[in-house]
Each structure stands twice: as C-alpha cells, then as structure tokens.
Amino acid sequence: MAIDTKKCVGCSDCVVACQTENDVPIGFCRDWVVEVMDGTYPQLEIELRSERCNHCENSPCVRCCPTGASHYSDGGIVLVTKNECIGCSACITSCPYDARYVHPDGYVDKCTFCLHRVKKGMQPACVAVCPTKCMYFGDLDDPGSEVSKVLKKRKYKTLIPEAGTKPQLYFLI
Amino acid sequence: MREEIIVSGRNNPLIDPQLHVWHWEIPTYLFLGGLAAGVMFFAALYYLRGRENDYRTAVKLAPMIAPIALALGLIALFLDLHHKLYFWRLYTTIRLESPMSWGAWTLMVITPVSIIWSALHIKELFPNWDWKFDFAKELIAFFQKNKKVLAWIMLISSAILGIYTGILFSAFNARPLWNTSIMGPLFLASGLSAGAAVVIWMSKNHTERKRFAQLDLMIIGIELFLIIHMFMGFLASTQVQIDAVKLFLGGPYTASFWGFVVILGMIVPAILEGLELKGYKIPVAIPVVLVLFGSVMLRFIISNAGQASRWLY
Numbered sequence: 119m120a121i122d123t124k125k126c127v128g129c130s131d132c133v134v135a136c137q138t139e140n141d142v143p144i145g146f147c148r149d150w151v152v153e154v155m156d157g158t159y160p161q162l163e164i165e166l167r168s169e170r171c172n173h174c175e176n177s178p179c180v181r182c183c184p185t186g187a188s189h190y191s192d193g194g195i196v197l198v199t200k201n202e203c204i205g206c207s208a209c210i211t212s213c214p215y216d217a218r219y220v221h222p223d224g225y226v227d228k229c230t231f232c233l234h235r236v237k238k239g240m241q242p243a244c245v246a247v248c249p250t251k252c253m254y255f256g257d258l259d260d261p262g263s264e265v266s267k268v269l270k271k272r273k274y275k276t277l278i279p280e281a282g283t284k285p286q287l288y289f290l291i
Numbered sequence: 292m293r294e295e296i297i298v299s300g301r302n303n304p305l306i307d308p309q310l311h312v313w314h315w316e317i318p319t320y321l322f323l324g325g326l327a328a329g330v331m332f333f334a335a336l337y338y339l340r341g342r343e344n345d346y347r348t349a350v351k352l353a354p355m356i357a358p359i360a361l362a363l364g365l366i367a368l369f370l371d372l373h374h375k376l377y378f379w380r381l382y383t384t385i386r387l388e389s390p391m392s393w394g395a396w397t398l399m400v401i402t403p404v405s406i407i408w409s410a411l412h413i414k415e416l417f418p419n420w421d422w423k424f425d426f427a428k429e430l431i432a433f434f435q436k437n438k439k440v441l442a443w444i445m446l447i448s449s450a451i452l453g454i455y456t457g458i459l460f461s462a463f464n465a466r467p468l469w470n471t472s473i474m475g476p477l478f479l480a481s482g483l484s485a486g487a488a489v490v491i492w493m494s495k496n497h498t499e500r501k502r503f504a505q506l507d508l509m510i511i512g513i514e515l516f517l518i519i520h521m522f523m524g525f526l527a528s529t530q531v532q533i534d535a536v537k538l539f540l541g542g543p544y545t546a547s548f549w550g551f552v553v554i555l556g557m558i559v560p561a562i563l564e565g566l567e568l569k570g571y572k573i574p575v576a577i578p579v580v581l582v583l584f585g586s587v588m589l590r591f592i593i594s595n596a597g598q599a600s601r602w603l604y
Binding site for chain 2: 130133145146147150151152153154155156157158169178181182183184185186187201202203204205206207208210211212213214216218219220223224225226277278280281282
C-alpha cells in the first residue's frame, strides 16, 4: 500500500471506515492518523500519515508467535488466526509500530488490509473511502498495478526501516 | 529552536500512550522460573559430581521448591494470557523462532522432571513417607535407577529455562532496552544467584553454606560485570538504545534500578556474605532476602522499563 502524505488531509475517514467495516470494538483502532509538525516557527511543515500495520516482509510478530496464529497470508498480508491465538501479547511487544492490540474477546487483532474485500476484487475500506484518494493499494509484485506505478513515479519512504522488518507501507513524500 | 511535534490519533488500551501490556504476571513468572532453574541446576550439578552427601540441602532438599515455584509461575503465566481457553495451542506446534514456544516446551520437560526429582527425595523430608501403591514404588525405583540421565536432563533444561527467561526479552527488537543478548546470561546469573541464596537459607551444614556463599559471591560478581557491559553496549549503540538506557541513567527508573537491584540486591548482600566468610556473624536471612528481592526487582524493572522504551518515528 502507498499513502500520499501530500494529499492526506488528516480527516480520519479511513479510521472510521475501518472501524465500521471490521467491527472494531469501541475505543480501539486498526488504523490511525499521525500528524508530525517539524521546523522552526514560523517555518513549519506538517506531514500527515494514515498509519496501520506495515505487513512487514520480515515480521517480528510472525516470528515470535508461539502458536503460529500470526502468519503470512495471500500476497504477504500478515494475519492472526483468532482461534489459534492465546493472547500472550508477545506479538504486541514485538511490533515496533505498535500496530496490534488485544481485542476485548481475548485474541490479538490488527489490520488485515481488508482481505475479505480484496478477495472480492474490492479496495480495502480505508482506501475506498478516502476523500482525497491519497491511498493506493495493489500487488507490489505486479509492475502494472497502480501502487507499483505510483512508487516508480514518486519519492517515498517507509517508517523506521532500520528496525529491519522490511515494512510494506510506503509513504509518498 | 527547531522542534518536532508528533501527534497520534491512536489510543488503544494497553498500547498507548505507552506500552503496558505485560503486568506483574510475566516478571513474577520470570523470577519463579529463574529461581527454579537455579535450584535445579545446582542440584543436578552437585549430584553429577558425586557430592550429594556433602551438599545434601542443595541436591535433595532445595529442589523441592522447584515444582512449587514452577506451578505458581505457570499460574501467573496462565493469568497473563488474554485468550486463556486456547492455551493448549502452545502444544500443538513447535516454533523454533519463537522464544515463547521454546519456553512452553522447556516447561513441559522441566516441570515433570522437578516433580520426579522431589519425589525421589521425599523420604529425606518425611522419613515415614509411604508410596502406598506398587506402581508408584516401581516408578520411583525406575527413576532411581536412571537418576543420572534424569540429572543430565535437569542440568540442561534448567540452563535453557534460566537463559530463556532473558532471551524472551532480548528477542524483541521493537523494545530497544530489551534488545541485548546480555539479557540471557544476566537472567541466568540472577536465577542461579537466587537458587544459591535459597540453598544458603535452607542449609544447616556449615561447609555447604560456605560453598554456596562463595558461589553466590562469584555469581553476583558476574552479574555486576554483565550489567556494566550492558550499559557499555547500549551507550555505544544507536540513538534508540542510548535513549532506552537513559531510563536508568537519569530517567524514571534510575533510583529503583540502582537502589533496589544493584545496591540492595547485589552489592549489600555481597558485602554481607563476604563478611560472613571472613568469620563475622551475620543473620543468614538478611543477605538471602536481599538477593531474592534484587532478583524480583531486576525482572520487574526490566519488564516495565523495556515496555517504556521504543522506536521513535
């Protein structure tokens, strides 16, 4: 997934769409907006980022899971199998992005890239609802996909690549 | 002045504003597991070296604490799980990459071993103990015959248990304070020190107490050495690790770490044990309680401070 920090206005529509689509319990979120203000007054710059699980290629959460509940699914999407999860929270501690939380029902929950929608050929809820169309979703291995094309054209960054997890959420800058 | 202000819209319970997903259960278990590992390690070591009559407490009596400590530790671990009814999933798979899987399987081996070892020596504690059933007597006789194998299993699995309590933390790259391989040996040393302290406490034999006081002194020396190296490693590392270790160097955990863990838990008992070895009369309970206290505090402080350390982006 690629997210255009220049187009994002920080409206949090993605957050609400995700909560509605995925029945996220009240008080929790699978995606969130981060606002970074940087500079010396009055020369200030704001970067807005819609953040979520980075679906890392080298996921510490998958590695540390003692039961195999955290796993890579189709296309590298990192998922948790509810009835294999024991709620030990090892994955939560292992995630440098703090993208996971304990669902009130006991298992650990996180962004699924709306795999249930993607399988039907639809976009993830956050992408579909974005009013400024700042998010691009698709197969990074397919050079013809929208996300591959935009990454070829634009400059981008990933979040703390030095943590070594090979994050797959690209922020266009 | 150039400033960077980060505002996050995320406020997930147990995650924000600071990770606090592991409470008292994990450090309590780590202490009890480390203690059991320490006691069992010495028991197996001195049995294999043929000193079971010289060090009767260490080989025969002190290990009886291990099954109790492990049982209480396992209860704490179980309480920590959020999806408790699925705990058996730990035992449907072996995941070599996951320290927690290693721990679960090590406990599966070491808990029965600790019970068997205690059963073999129960008559030392209760001379009139009667196993009543023939099959129990046969089982005990079988293990008695293979005690050497049992001791080897105990020696190896207790070392794995002791190290794993630290590796559990150090495997998390996301928490810079935990992410040092020194955590494994440090927690093993702390567990061995707690085990030696318990032997000193329980033993009535002067030679045995002296030997374990010497051992404890040596292990405390190793712990201090490891702690110094941990700080050197952190301070020579990346910014996130420098920030993490500042929790102990002027940050919110400074007083509790240096006061409770290093001074009260290591230096003071080391001085007291040293004085005792020189012939001064010191109530044995004082250094022992201090060592155990330091061992508990080490785990609580590392667990909490580690969760407070993070990557900034």
